[in-house]
Amino acid sequence: MTEILVLPFPGDFDLGRLFASAPSAEGHLCWFETLARTTLAPDEHAVVVVALGEGRPRAALPLVSSRKGLRALTAPYTTIYAPPLPEPEIARELGLRAREYVDAALRLDGLDGAGAGVAAFVEGLARCGLTSACYRGVANWYERVDDFATWWQARPSRLRATVRRKLSAAAKQGATFRCLRGGFDEALASYEEIHGASWKKAEPHPRFMAEMVRALGSEGLVRIGVMTAAGRAVAAQVWLVCGRRGTIFKLAHREDAAGLSPGTLLTHYMAETLIRDDALEEIDFGRGNDAYKREWLARSRHRIGLIAADWRKPVGLAAIAAEVVPTRLGSVMRAFRRHRQDNRSASVAAASTAELLAKQARPKTGIVDPQRGAGVEP
Numbered sequence: 001m002t003e004i005l006v007l008p009f010p011g012d013f014d015l016g017r018l019f020a021s022a023p024s025a026e027g028h029l030c031w032f033e034t035l036a037r038t039t040l041a042p043d044e045h046a047v048v049v050v051a052l053g054e055g056r057p058r059a060a061l062p063l064v065s066s067r068k069g070l071r072a073l074t075a076p077y078t079t080i081y082a083p084p085l086p087e088p089e090i091a092r093e094l095g096l097r098a099r100e101y102v103d104a105a106l107r108l109d110g111l112d113g114a115g116a117g118v119a120a121f122v123e124g125l126a127r128c129g130l131t132s133a134c135y136r137g138v139a140n141w142y143e144r145v146d147d148f149a150t151w152w153q154a155r156p157s158r159l160r161a162t163v164r165r166k167l168s169a170a171a172k173q174g175a176t177f178r179c180l181r182g183g184f185d186e187a188l189a190s191y192e193e194i195h196g197a198s199w200k201k202a203e204p205h206p207r208f209m210a211e212m213v214r215a216l217g218s219e220g221l222v223r224i225g226v227m228t229a230a231g232r233a234v235a236a237q238v239w240l241v242c243g244r245r246g247t248i249f250k251l252a253h254r255e256d257a258a259g260l261s262p263g264t265l266l267t268h269y270m271a272e273t274l275i276r277d278d279a280l281e282e283i284d285f286g287r288g289n290d291a292y293k294r295e296w297l298a299r300s301r302h303r304i305g306l307i308a309a310d311w312r313k314p315v316g317l318a319a320i321a322a323e324v325v326p327t328r329l330g331s332v333m334r335a336f337r338r339h340r341q342d343n344r345s346a347s348v349a350a351a352s353t354a355e356l357l358a359k360q361a362r363p364k365t366g367i368v369d370p371q372r373g374a375g376v377e378p
Helices: 016-020 029-038 088-096 116-125 148-153 157-171 185-196 208-217 255-260 262-277 314-361
Strands: 003-008 045-053 056-066 069-072 105-111 131-144 176-180 222-229 232-242 245-253 282-284 299-309 367-369 373-376
Touching (some): 016 056, 029 056, 029 208, 045 088, 069 314, 105 314, 116 299, 131 314, 157 255, 157 262, 185 208, 185 222, 185 232, 185 245, 208 222, 208 232, 232 262, 245 255, 245 262, 255 262
Parallel strands (some): 069 105, 245 282
Antiparallel strands (some): 003 045, 045 056, 056 069, 131 282, 176 222, 222 232, 232 245
């Protein structure tokens, strides 16, 4: 019998082995612990829902609890919400029994809908008795890679030409590139200085980046690239690497060095270095559908989100009215528009086919061949 526990997070309960096999850096225990320490609002606290079976944790959902209900332990930095759901049957049960831990509403975002554990959990949640809906979340650009040369040759010619031209200009300013795998204090100082001199807004959670880099870096999951030119650091880029997957997580460059395209040059350098040295098989560009990302990576996918609520609770009823119903209506309208478009396409195809058949059936005029009948062209 599987037992469902709701525990404080972080806490004394040993979850290390369950999280250790995460296929994503953002699924590791230290990632969620860092989010819990640095990103919560004053009225929020982190919890973890654990499915306990045969005396050990079999699945877990790191969550945030507040007056609005439960939400995924995520932040604006999250590119994928990857709770440990290694066994689909246990994940399905965790969804089926959601009413045991969802008091009013549950909101999850950033899920990988293609994952077996996530799919099983969503299936179970749909049958748990709560009113729920799924929606399409943020875009994630990605590409499988074999080797750098093949991957780079497939990039748009404009991007390749820009890199060639800017590398030549950067060389005249004594540009250097480094990829760091540890000892991140200097690199973090450079990143923060560059970020302050960039076009980017201040970080929403100022402590997060440094604490995350140190925590994940201690487990070998971080790479930081730094580009210098004219004797100063002009760009810094943070990658998260787990297994043979690399996520381009953060990039900043100095506004007054924009003429060198330092972000482009550093991304090129880091991709070449990590595809070679870490034998990467997949690269992704984090969250967002920015136009420039499709020049670097050829495919996109969308994370999924879901909301489930209890109509018997005021908070749950409000969530259903404000979020579940609009989400479901949006899905119905999109399906209706696709259906109409399919019907239009089918009608056009049918009309074209009918016209073609009519032309073929129409007798041709010309010389009559007594052996073959009418219709022989003169």
